[in-house]
Amino acid sequence: MELALNRISKTYKKGSVKALDNFSVILTPGVYGLLGPNGAGKSTLMNIITDNLNADGGEVVYGGENIKKLGKDYRAVLGYMPQQQGLYDDFTLNRFLWYMAALKGLKKKEAKEKITQLLETVNLTDAAHKKLGSFSGGMKQRALIAQALLNNPEILILDEPTAGLDPKERIRIRNFISEIAEDKIVLISTHVVSDIEFIAKEIILLKKGQLISHDSPNKLTKELENKVFEVEIQREDLKYFQDNYRVSNLCHNDNSIIVRIVTDNPPTDFQYTTAKPTLEDLYLYIFEQGI
Numbered sequence: 001m002e003l004a005l006n007r008i009s010k011t012y013k014k015g016s017v018k019a020l021d022n023f024s025v026i027l028t029p030g031v032y033g034l035l036g037p038n039g040a041g042k043s044t045l046m047n048i049i050t051d052n053l054n055a056d057g058g059e060v061v062y063g064g065e066n067i068k069k070l071g072k073d074y075r076a077v078l079g080y081m082p083q084q085q086g087l088y089d090d091f092t093l094n095r096f097l098w099y100m101a102a103l104k105g106l107k108k109k110e111a112k113e114k115i116t117q118l119l120e121t122v123n124l125t126d127a128a129h130k131k132l133g134s135f136s137g138g139m140k141q142r143a144l145i146a147q148a149l150l151n152n153p154e155i156l157i158l159d160e161p162t163a164g165l166d167p168k169e170r171i172r173i174r175n176f177i178s179e180i181a182e183d184k185i186v187l188i189s190t191h192v193v194s195d196i197e198f199i200a201k202e203i204i205l206l207k208k209g210q211l212i213s214h215d216s217p218n219k220l221t222k223e224l225e226n227k228v229f230e231v232e233i234q235r236e237d238l239k240y241f242q243d244n245y246r247v248s249n250l251c252h253n254d255n256s257i258i259v260r261i262v263t264d265n266p267p268t269d270f271q272y273t274t275a276k277p278t279l280e281d282l283y284l285y286i287f288e289q290g291i
């Protein structure tokens with residue numbers, strides 16, 4: 001199965017910046033990370049893929065058919081976890097899932113089986129009769145993922161699934177997504193590199209509405225070979241490096257500082273060693289402006 005995004009464009013107000021600009025990519029089963037800073041166009045893209053927002057130009061095609069034509073057949077294979085929380089705080093988790101199952105048109109028997117199974121999968125069986133308002137951030141996110149999975153979707157769209165979570169919950173959600181991703185097209189938007197670094201088969205880099213690059217994490221970081229350096233400097237040189245280079249890390253020793261920089265032009269007046277690039281280095285290289 002293939003989800004093709006063909007030349008998608010979107011401008012919210014006449015004359016304002018393009019939220020999406022001629023964006024094209026083809027998605028097949030596996031995890032994709034949609035990576036970009038605030039305002040890059042991630043939510044806009046997800047809203048267009050889930051048919052909650054109309055594009056000004058281009059089309060979304062699933063299995064060879066425009067999703068506008070597929071209509072409810074498309075919605076039947078779609079699972080969507082939006083960003084906002086707090087909408088159903090007075091519902092118990094059980095009631096929330098039954099409510100969502102009804103909206104998705106599941107039959108009673110089907111809903112019962114699926115809810116029992118999903119509560120187990122997201123490890124919330126014991127919390128089924130508690131109100132969502134009393135849940136921790138991670139529990140809420142897992143509840144939202146569970147509702148997205150009720151119809152056993154072929155396409156799963158997750159808008160910042162780890163927003164506001166502590167590192168332990170982040171790891172848990174990440175592993176969980178990796179487990180359920182089999183046979184599905186999973187698109188995860190995030191501005192946190194580590195959320196997708198190890199689970200995404202491909203990373204899609206989005207900047208100001210435009211596709212910058214999309215490839216496996218390994219291939220993307222290869223592009224940065226010989227552009228990441230570590231330099232041992234004295235404290236008084238730090239400002240010079242911060243003003244003139246993208247500094248991806250700082251490590252203070254007793255008498256010196258090791259700065260990690262991402263640049264096309266390594267410093268000529270300092271000794272440096274070449275370092276192995278990471279996705280965080282790449283993120284900085286692409287999204288850090290003005291240096």
Ligand SMILES: Nc1ncnc2c1ncn2[C@@H]1O[C@H](COP(=O)(O)OP(=O)(O)OP(=O)(O)O)[C@@H](O)[C@H]1O
Pocket residue numbers: 012013017018019036037038039040041042043044045191
């Ligand atoms: N409803 C709207 N009306 C007008 N402009 C909008 C609207 N929604 C988004 N935009 C603009 O479109 C651009 C893309 O925004 P979008 O929310 O898609 O980015 P994002 O990558 O999801 O950002 P974030 O990580 O902050 O959620 C931004 O310039 C934003 O200001």
